[in-house]
Amino acid sequence: MARAPFVHVNFQPSGGRRRVNADDIVRTLSDEVRAGRLPGGARLPPVRVLEHQLGISKNTAQAAYDELVVRGVLTARERDGVFVAGSSAPDLGSIELRSAPLPRFRSFQLKRSALAGPDVIPLSMVFIDPALLPRDRVAECFRSALNIPGLHHFYDAQGYPPLREAISKRLVARGMDVAPEHIVITTGSQQALDAVCRALVRRSVATENPVYQYAKALFESLGAELVGLRLDPFAPLPLDEWRAVLRATRPELFYTITSFHNPTGRSSSTHEISQILELANELDFAVLEDDWGSDMLSGGEYRPTLRALGGPNVIYVNSFTKKLLPSLRLGFVAGNAETVAPLVAAKRVSTLGNPTLIEAALCELLERGYYDTHLTEMQRVLDGRYQRALALLDQHMPAGVRWTTPGGGPLIWLELPRSVDLGDLQVRLDARKVGIEPVPLAFYGTPHLHGIPIGYAFLDSERLARGLEILGDELRRAQGGSA
Ligand SMILES: Cc1ncc(COP(=O)(O)O)c(C=O)c1O
Numbered sequence: 001m002a003r004a005p006f007v008h009v010n011f012q013p014s015g016g017r018r019r020v021n022a023d024d025i026v027r028t029l030s031d032e033v034r035a036g037r038l039p040g041g042a043r044l045p046p047v048r049v050l051e052h053q054l055g056i057s058k059n060t061a062q063a064a065y066d067e068l069v070v071r072g073v074l075t076a077r078e079r080d081g082v083f084v085a086g087s088s089a090p091d092l093g094s095i096e097l098r099s100a101p102l103p104r105f106r107s108f109q110l111k112r113s114a115l116a117g118p119d120v121i122p123l124s125m126v127f128i129d130p131a132l133l134p135r136d137r138v139a140e141c142f143r144s145a146l147n148i149p150g151l152h153h154f155y156d157a158q159g160y161p162p163l164r165e166a167i168s169k170r171l172v173a174r175g176m177d178v179a180p181e182h183i184v185i186t187t188g189s190q191q192a193l194d195a196v197c198r199a200l201v202r203r204s205v206a207t208e209n210p211v212y213q214y215a216k217a218l219f220e221s222l223g224a225e226l227v228g229l230r231l232d233p234f235a236p237l238p239l240d241e242w243r244a245v246l247r248a249t250r251p252e253l254f255y256t257i258t259s260f261h262n263p264t265g266r267s268s269s270t271h272e273i274s275q276i277l278e279l280a281n282e283l284d285f286a287v288l289e290d291d292w293g294s295d296m297l298s299g300g301e302y303r304p305t306l307r308a309l310g311g312p313n314v315i316y317v318n319s320f321t322k323k324l325l326p327s328l329r330l331g332f333v334a335g336n337a338e339t340v341a342p343l344v345a346a347k348r349v350s351t352l353g354n355p356t357l358i359e360a361a362l363c364e365l366l367e368r369g370y371y372d373t374h375l376t377e378m379q380r381v382l383d384g385r386y387q388r389a390l391a392l393l394d395q396h397m398p399a400g401v402r403w404t405t406p407g408g409g410p411l412i413w414l415e416l417p418r419s420v421d422l423g424d425l426q427v428r429l430d431a432r433k434v435g436i437e438p439v440p441l442a443f444y445g446t447p448h449l450h451g452i453p454i455g456y457a458f459l460d461s462e463r464l465a466r467g468l469e470i471l472g473d474e475l476r477r478a479q480g481g482s483a
Contacts, residue, residue, distance in 0.1 A: 040086020260409020
C-alpha cells in the first residue's frame, strides 16, 4: 500500500539563532498538536526531509522526534514513519473549493463527423496525404540538428536566426521584401494570427465571410469586434459592397486568405488584390495576408501576393504545417521595422520561444533543398489528384451541385442545393463511412452558402472515387431520387 503523504510544517529558529534546533522542533510540533492544527494520525516529515529542509543533522531531527514520542505527542511506527498520536484516520482539514473560474471564452462545438479509422473516407480533410510527406528526410534533418553545438541550451523568442534567414531568402525570391529580422517564427500560422491580433489590434478585425473558422474563433476569443465581408466563391469580390461595410465599420485590420481561401478554395485575382490595397489606403486599415496555400500551386509557379504588391506594411503569414509535416507546427509572420517588436513581445509572453531543435531541423530541410524537391513532387501528385477530383465530380454529382475550380490548395468548395439538409447528409454519410465537415462556424450568422469543403489532397485516387460516388448517391437520395 502506498504511504500516506506527510504534512508540511514550518519551523522557525528561536532566540535569534539562524538554524532550527531540536528544541524548536519539539516546541513547534507540541504547539501545533495542542492547538489542533495537526490532527491525530497525521504523518510527519521523515527525518531525512527535515535534515534537507532545515540544514540540520539527522541526529538533531531524530532526537526531537524521540523526545516527542516519549512525551506521548507522537508515535513511531516501524517502517511507516512518525505520526501524531491519536486517531489513525486524520482529517487534514480538506475543504472543497466551491468557486471556479468564470469562462470568458465562448466554447464551440464543431459538428464533426463521428468517424475515425482506416476504413473511413474523410472527404473534407484539409491536410495533405501523409504518404506524400518526406518523413525520412525530416528524420535525417533532425539527426543532423541534434548535433549542432550549443543548440540544446538556446532558444530565440523571435525564432532560430538561421531559419529566419532561410525563410527570408525564399520570400525575396518570390518578390517579397522581407528581411530576416522582420520575421517571427511561430507555432503554426495559428500562433502568428494570435500574435498579430494581440500585438496590433485594439478593437476590430474584418475578415471574409466565410473565413477559416479558427481564425474567426481566435479573433473573437481575444475580444476583437468582427466584421464579415461577404464572399461568393463563384463571383468576383463585391468590392463596392465591401467598401460600404468597411467605411461604416472602420476595422483596423483586414485578415484575408488571398490564395486558395479556406473553406472555399477561391483565389483573388491579381487585379482584386490590387483593389484590396487601394481600399486599404482609402479607408486606412492594415492588411494581414494568410498565404497558407500558395506553395500548393502547380508546377512550382507562384503568383504575386499582397505582400509582394503592397510592400512591407502588409503583414504576411505562412506555414510549413500543411505542406510538410502537420506535427512540425512551424509557421511564421513577416512584419516590418515597426511591427516586429510588438509581434515578438506577444509571442514571448505566450510561449517564450519555439523548440529550437525543430526550427533547426526545418532549417536543414530548407537549406539542403529537400523542401523544394518535396514541393515539386507534392505539387505533381496534387495536380493529378485535382484533375481526378474534377473528373469524379463531373461523373458523380447530380444536377444542381456546383463546385469551385481552385487549381491548387487542398480544398474545393461543393455548393449543394438548398433542399439538401447538411445535418441529415452528414448522418447518412457517416453510416456509409464517409466523413464530411460542414463549416457553419466559418460564417457570420446564417450562411449564405450551402455546402461543404472537399479535401482532395488527402485521399488517394481510389478512396476519393469511392467517397465522391457515395456522396453523389446520398445527394440524389436527398433530392428525392433513388440512390
Ligand atoms: C487558412 C488557414 N490559416 C491558418 C491555419 C493554421 O494552420 P497552422 O497553424 O497549422 O499553420 C489553417 C489551418 O487549417 C488554415 O486553414
